[in-house]
Amino acid sequence: MKTSVIVFPGSNCDRDVKVALEQSTGGPVDMVWHGDSELPAADLIVLPGGFSYGDYLRCGAMAAHSPVMREVVARAEDGVPVLGICNGFQMLVETGLVPGALLPNAGLKFVCRDVHLRVETSQSLFTNGYESGQVLRIPVAHHDGQYFADGDTLERLQDGGQIAFRYTAGETPGPANPNGSTDDIAGVYNDRKTVLGLMPHPERAADPQHGGNDGRALFDGLVTALS
Amino acid sequence: MKARVHISYKNGVLDPQGRAIGQTLGNLGFAGVGEVRQGKLIEIELAETDAGAARQAVEAMCQRLLANTVIENYSIELVD
Amino acid sequence: MKARVHISYKNGVLDPQGRAIGQTLGNLGFAGVGEVRQGKLIEIELAETDAGAARQAVEAMCQRLLANTVIENYSIELVD
Amino acid sequence: MSSREEQAVLRNEPNVTAETVAEHGLSEAEYRIILNLLGREPNLTELGIFSVMWSEHCSYKSSKIWLKTLPTEAAWVICGPGENAGVVDIGEGLAAIFKMESHNHPSFIEPYQGAATGVGGILRDVFTMGARPIANLNALRFGAPEDAKTRHLVAGVVAGIGGYGNCVGVPTVGGEVNFHAAYNGNILVNAMTVGLAEADKIFYSAAAGIGNPVVYVGSKTGRDGIHGATMASAEFDDDSEEKRPTVQVGDPFTEKLLIEACLELMATDAIVAIQDMGAAGLTCSSVEMADKGGVGIDLDIDAVPQREDGMTPYEVMLSESQERMLMVLRPGSEGTARAIFEKWQLDFAIVGRITETGRFTGRLDGEVVFDIPVRPLVEESPEYDRPWTAVEAPAELAPITAPMPHLEALQTLLGCPDLASRRWIWEQYDHMVMADTARRPGGDAALVRIHGSGRGLAIATDCTPRYCRAEPRRGGAQAVAEVWRNLTATGARPLAITDCLNFGNPERPEIMGQFVGCIQGMGEACAALDFPVVSGNVSLYNETNGQAILPTPAIGGIGLLDDLRRAADLALAAADEVLILIGGDDDGAGGHLGQSLYLRELLGREDGPPPAVDLAAERQNGDFVRGLIADGTVRTCHDLADGGLLVAAAEMALAGGIGAALDGPEGAGWWFGEDQGRYLLAAPPAVGEDILARAKAEGIAASAIGRTGGDALTLNGGAPISLATLRQAHEGWLPAYMSGP
Numbered sequence A: 001m002k003t004s005v006i007v008f009p010g011s012n013c014d015r016d017v018k019v020a021l022e023q024s025t026g027g028p029v030d031m032v033w034h035g036d037s038e039l040p041a042a043d044l045i046v047l048p049g050g051f052s053y054g055d056y057l058r059c060g061a062m063a064a065h066s067p068v069m070r071e072v073v074a075r076a077e078d079g080v081p082v083l084g085i086c087n088g089f090q091m092l093v094e095t096g097l098v099p100g101a102l103l104p105n106a107g108l109k110f111v112c113r114d115v116h117l118r119v120e121t122s123q124s125l126f127t128n129g130y131e132s133g134q135v136l137r138i139p140v141a142h143h144d145g146q147y148f149a150d151g152d153t154l155e156r157l158q159d160g161g162q163i164a165f166r167y168t169a170g171e172t173p174g175p176a177n178p179n180g181s182t183d184d185i186a187g188v189y190n191d192r193k194t195v196l197g198l199m200p201h202p203e204r205a206a207d208p209q210h211g212g213n214d215g216r217a218l219f220d221g222l223v224t225a226l227s
Numbered sequence B, C: 001m002k003a004r005v006h007i008s009y010k011n012g013v014l015d016p017q018g019r020a021i022g023q024t025l026g027n028l029g030f031a032g033v034g035e036v037r038q039g040k041l042i043e044i045e046l047a048e049t050d051a052g053a054a055r056q057a058v059e060a061m062c063q064r065l066l067a068n069t070v071i072e073n074y075s076i077e078l079v080d
Numbered sequence D: 001m002s003s004r005e006e007q008a009v010l011r012n013e014p015n016v017t018a019e020t021v022a023e024h025g026l027s028e029a030e031y032r033i034i035l036n037l038l039g040r041e042p043n044l045t046e047l048g049i050f051s052v053m054w055s056e057h058c059s060y061k062s063s064k065i066w067l068k069t070l071p072t073e074a075a076w077v078i079c080g081p082g083e084n085a086g087v088v089d090i091g092e093g094l095a096a097i098f099k100m101e102s103h104n105h106p107s108f109i110e111p112y113q114g115a116a117t118g119v120g121g122i123l124r125d126v127f128t129m130g131a132r133p134i135a136n137l138n139a140l141r142f143g144a145p146e147d148a149k150t151r152h153l154v155a156g157v158v159a160g161i162g163g164y165g166n167c168v169g170v171p172t173v174g175g176e177v178n179f180h181a182a183y184n185g186n187i188l189v190n191a192m193t194v195g196l197a198e199a200d201k202i203f204y205s206a207a208a209g210i211g212n213p214v215v216y217v218g219s220k221t222g223r224d225g226i227h228g229a230t231m232a233s234a235e236f237d238d239d240s241e242e243k244r245p246t247v248q249v250g251d252p253f254t255e256k257l258l259i260e261a262c263l264e265l266m267a268t269d270a271i272v273a274i275q276d277m278g279a280a281g282l283t284c285s286s287v288e289m290a291d292k293g294g295v296g297i298d299l300d301i302d303a304v305p306q307r308e309d310g311m312t313p314y315e316v317m318l319s320e321s322q323e324r325m326l327m328v329l330r331p332g333s334e335g336t337a338r339a340i341f342e343k344w345q346l347d348f349a350i351v352g353r354i355t356e357t358g359r360f361t362g363r364l365d366g367e368v369v370f371d372i373p374v375r376p377l378v379e380e381s382p383e384y385d386r387p388w389t390a391v392e393a394p395a396e397l398a399p400i401t402a403p404m405p406h407l408e409a410l411q412t413l414l415g416c417p418d419l420a421s422r423r424w425i426w427e428q429y430d431h432m433v434m435a436d437t438a439r440r441p442g443g444d445a446a447l448v449r450i451h452g453s454g455r456g457l458a459i460a461t462d463c464t465p466r467y468c469r470a471e472p473r474r475g476g477a478q479a480v481a482e483v484w485r486n487l488t489a490t491g492a493r494p495l496a497i498t499d500c501l502n503f504g505n506p507e508r509p510e511i512m513g514q515f516v517g518c519i520q521g522m523g524e525a526c527a528a529l530d531f532p533v534v535s536g537n538v539s540l541y542n543e544t545n546g547q548a549i550l551p552t553p554a555i556g557g558i559g560l561l562d563d564l565r566r567a568a569d570l571a572l573a574a575a576d577e578v579l580i581l582i583g584g585d586d587d588g589a590g591g592h593l594g595q596s597l598y599l600r601e602l603l604g605r606e607d608g609p610p611p612a613v614d615l616a617a618e619r620q621n622g623d624f625v626r627g628l629i630a631d632g633t634v635r636t637c638h639d640l641a642d643g644g645l646l647v648a649a650a651e652m653a654l655a656g657g658i659g660a661a662l663d664g665p666e667g668a669g670w671w672f673g674e675d676q677g678r679y680l681l682a683a684p685p686a687v688g689e690d691i692l693a694r695a696k697a698e699g700i701a702a703s704a705i706g707r708t709g710g711d712a713l714t715l716n717g718g719a720p721i722s723l724a725t726l727r728q729a730h731e732g733w734l735p736a737y738m739s740g741p
């Protein structure tokens, strides 16, 4: 299975997700510099976390409009699976590959801690390693993760089964929903469920030494589905 | 020529920064403070000297980069 | 009465936001873009109806909370 | 220099008068040395260069003679003090590079940007040497919570540290926070960075190679931070508002690019020498590189990338704009270097050459605008043996009466500003980015995995300023010992420390006495524990209107864990284990309460002598505990510090969600005394027996003091206090405080 991780200036979870992908795929992972004109053939494209371009205008905005993203969007439209984590999710909403927007956290502070996530459905490329309704413990680390969508969009997401993960109560301190997201939404799919954007970091819970391993099945599940 | 672009949240989008500022102003003892909204003001120096062309270019910048029209409105003002 | 407060970095203070936006506009192919500066625009609804008193109150808000005069300038505009 | 050039130097700028000399913080005696070594009057730029180079911040003029007394060597030390950061060998071909630095004054004036640029500065010190930064820590001291400014300062500093570190993508994994009225007008923000490099690929700052290009990379130079170095060396007074524009804005995005670009260039063989531009910017970096290499540097000021029009040489040379580096390249490698920096959209300019003149010269439009011999500029900088008076030893503490039952006192202590949970802080820091954080904040030391291996670094910062004020020598020793103990409590082998010595005005003999005492104590502890100082920083003049801070020698230490799976944790792991106290009390009187938090928080007193520091016992107890962890006997361990035994037991219980029943004497000293060199372990009963027997055989004080289980704490079978109540007190204070008006 061939995977590509796009590296933007200011990406900082690119290596982390590479390690998690290598662990699950066993294969090499192409690290693609945003300025490269060629995007290699890939079964999966990953947009990693970080602060692309410093996130100085709006999170993910400048990366979303960079030349390489035109190619990523074209591949996504052809059905190539795309996973956007944290800053990658912000890029996905900025390009419109998934609906909605991400606003500053309701608490107006950066939040880094474990949260609990309910897997809304196991019926996707990304979640076939989980049971529907399973609750995962995975870290978040962001300043702008408040998912926003208007009423019609929410209804469409709900009806189309496009909500991938919701924040849910668990034993960690602090509110279940760490950022005030509408309907506790932590991750959403595009309408074909080939693109997933999520705020939590599965790559930071992919190895027992991380203090939690619940993210690993996401990467393993992708391998099952794609190879 | 210089353009000033004002970007603000659309009605219906919560503006937690604005709300927090309003609350703090209240805590500080300022009375009669109603709604507070925080937006961005981006000032751009342009080589372009024709107002029509400048506005068109800035309009394109807003659409492509400066604003996210899912949640934000923008308005453009040209100076000089 | 409504006040619009524009807060921007003082001249000479680095504005990394503005710099990054300018660079990206260039990368996107917009030509003739000079310096870009990003500031904040805060809009405040006030119960006060007297312009003089309103300006004085907003001036105090800027000094105490809205602007950090170490690195920022502010300007106040009253609307209505 | 030809006479024509000399004319140019003299014509260049406004005349230097007695006032300009004074404004530059130079004494008359210092100015006479300048006249002597130049053989003429300096122009304004030259005066500026001398003033920053001879400021306390850059020249260490008051502290140098004392710093020299600190132990700096061990078999594993690759590079001690004097370079940008200290370097220690950690085996398998790797080195750990680390340092701590202060950003106190700027953070008081502009907490967000002051703290943010503090983080940026210390990161540069570490990656300059070729290391990828892998962890940040911060040691913070704020004024009393009641002080009108404190909340705003806490909020701003924490947001600034997070804002910078999170964006750069280096995890902020630990630190410490104290509150005390002595910091009301002068907070301390000390930031530490640890990085990893290949042990045979360390980059140093000594310039070499006559004719080699001197290259400037990073951000452009603006008018920001001019006089920053002199500000950091001047006492505050009420018109410090006037000095405001000297605060810089940090640009963590550019710093991230700079890290990646520098590391990419370092993988080639292009770099001869490299130095970040920190305090005193281009001046200090050029002069230090030239001096270390015994060469001269000639700068072309016009070539320096500038953000603003019309900057004078004075401004260019003294600017403290952030995110800039200076390097000397091997001839012919300019193209490779330029391509890398351009790829990362960073400025790159050849701004000078290495010369054989031994002089530091600068040209504008081809005209010489300053010309100073390098050696004397560095070596004839003043060095003071300032008078000092020893701090008078405090009177012994008379016996005290407990004002309330011990478990109630525990509840109060766990929720007091100095002991309350710091979760509100560390949740604003990305403490997991890089995916090698093996232990989240909240333990005795942070554990960071050495990427791609099963080994880890343990990292901690500590200092107990109230001890340092009462008896500086003990306080200095205690700070080093506590770091060593915190590292040991995870099972790590302590390697070396960095320090950040924050004190008041050294021109006052009593302050100098605090400084000398702390250094002496630190030195003794470093020697006894084989725990050398490899880097550090001094911040003096931390006073406002003559009110000095508590003497605060913050210590940051690192240790090595060979197998992270064996690391001990403070959280109680199971019920029905025995709790074993390792280490005895101070004087056999049942626990040392002098200068304790118990005394301060429950009785409102800050008196008595601090606990004794028995370095032999410290080492023996620590080595014993580390052995138990290394051989797999012990998995649960916590060191005793602020608040003593009962606070430590409660922290272990809260972390594990398991209660305990404790037994011991009635006196408050036993439960809350802060005697040093102690640990609390938990183990299954049979293992406990074994531990006690081994301790006895080695002559180490050890006793079983309780048993784990339930969801409450009890003392001597009395009424319990639930973990939920304790947790509420512990977790509640900081968020409640910060949400106040």
Ligand SMILES: Nc1ncnc2c1ncn2[C@@H]1O[C@H](COP(=O)(O)OP(=O)(O)O)[C@@H](O)[C@H]1O
Pocket: D138, D139, D140, D172, D173, D174, D175, D176, D177, D422, D425, D426, D441, D442, D443, D444, D445, D446, D461, D462, D486, D641, D642
């Ligand atoms: N400013 C801070 N930033 C991040 N973590 C912090 C900070 N202050 C304290 N902590 C963390 O809180 C925990 C308790 O700190 P402290 O009471 O100083 O520990 P100890 O008594 O073991 O030295 C540690 O894990 C420490 O790293």
Ligand SMILES: [Mg+2]
Pocket: D443, D444, D445, D486, D638, D639, D640, D641
């Ligand atoms: Mg400890």
